[in-house]
Amino acid sequence: MARRLDYQDHRRELDANRYVYAVVSRRARGLSIGVNLNPDKACNFDCPYCQVDRTTPGGPSRVEVGDLVAELENLLRRASGDLWSGPPFDTVAPELQRVADVAFAGDGEPTTPAEFPAAARAAREARDRLAPGVPLRLLTNATVLHKDRVRAALAEFDELWCKLDAGTETYFHVVDGTRLPFRRILDNLLLVARERPIVIQSLFLALAGAGPDDVEIAAWVARMREIVDQGGRIDHVQVYTVARAPSDPRCAPLDAARLEAIAAKAREAGLAAAVYA
Numbered sequence: 424m425a426r427r428l429d430y431q432d433h434r435r436e437l438d439a440n441r442y443v444y445a446v447v448s449r450r451a452r453g454l455s456i457g458v459n460l461n462p463d464k465a466c467n468f469d470c471p472y473c474q475v476d477r478t479t480p481g482g483p484s485r486v487e488v489g490d491l492v493a494e495l496e497n498l499l500r501r502a503s504g505d506l507w508s509g510p511p512f513d514t515v516a517p518e519l520q521r522v523a524d525v526a527f528a529g530d531g532e533p534t535t536p537a538e539f540p541a542a543a544r545a546a547r548e549a550r551d552r553l554a555p556g557v558p559l560r561l562l563t564n565a566t567v568l569h570k571d572r573v574r575a576a577l578a579e580f581d582e583l584w585c586k587l588d589a590g591t592e593t594y595f596h597v598v599d600g601t602r603l604p605f606r607r608i609l610d611n612l613l614l615v616a617r618e619r620p621i622v623i624q625s626l627f628l629a630l631a632g633a634g635p636d637d638v639e640i641a642a643w644v645a646r647m648r649e650i651v652d653q654g655g656r657i658d659h660v661q662v663y664t665v666a667r668a669p670s671d672p673r674c675a676p677l678d679a680a681r682l683e684a685i686a687a688k689a690r691e692a693g694l695a696a697a698v699y700a
């Protein structure tokens with residue numbers, strides 16, 4: 424569930440870290456602190472647009488939650504102290520020198536590791552201690568939200584940002600590189616959205632020269648309407664495209680006009696939707 428980087432990638436500056444990284448994001452208006460629970464780079468999706476570099480091997484699968492918390496606490500403390508006075512963060516515009524969020528994202532689906540519940544709780548406690556008021560977000564592909572251990576841990580997060588890149592089973596399999604049933608994703612989104620509002624994140628792109636057609640977009644809107652009509656709550660929909668060239672050369676961004684037209688279709692169906700360029 425790799426986070427899209429939309430400013431400058433400062434991960435290298437935190438290379439000693441295994442789990443926690445930092446990205447300055449104009450969209451988030453500050454420093455996004457990322458928590459990567461997939462240091463092995465394992466993901467149950469294989470999105471062609473994924474920006475995780477899987478040409479180099481990942482690390483061990485096991486997540487050392489104590490180490491993760493130490494890294495998170497250290498970065499949160501530094502963010503309210505000396506972080507901004509040294510390179511490269513001293514180049515960040517003064518208005519962006521703030522922690523905007525802590526987000527479980529990283530190099531795979533963060534809910535799949537066995538340590539997810541413990542890591543979620545520990546991160547929430549660290550946030551409460553050192554950065555109360557900073558939202559704790561989960562970016563997820565929704566594949567395992569039905570599992571009891573995952574569902575229970577969702578309560579640790581302030582916001583759930585859930586991927587929905589398609590409206591049909593066929594396109595879902597193509598754009599997310601999986602054979603998992605689309606129905607499971609849709610059922611999980613409804614399950615969670617009935618309990619609390621969710622954010623839908625939808626990435627649309629041109630694949631081998633072709634973006635999703637109007638039929639696909641209509642189906643995507645219909646899937647979200649079904650969630651709402653069955654009692655689910657969608658806070659808003661984020662429409663975006665690939666920011667940089669992914670490793671798969673078939674992938675290219677959609678132009679701004681097409682993204683706006685897609686977001687407009689969601690709005691016509693009564694959903695709050697915006698394009699995130």
Ligand code: SF4
Pocket residue numbers: 424425466467468469470472473474475529530531532564
């Ligand atoms: S869900 Fe897709 S984009 Fe996210 S890490 Fe997995 S393969 Fe990459």
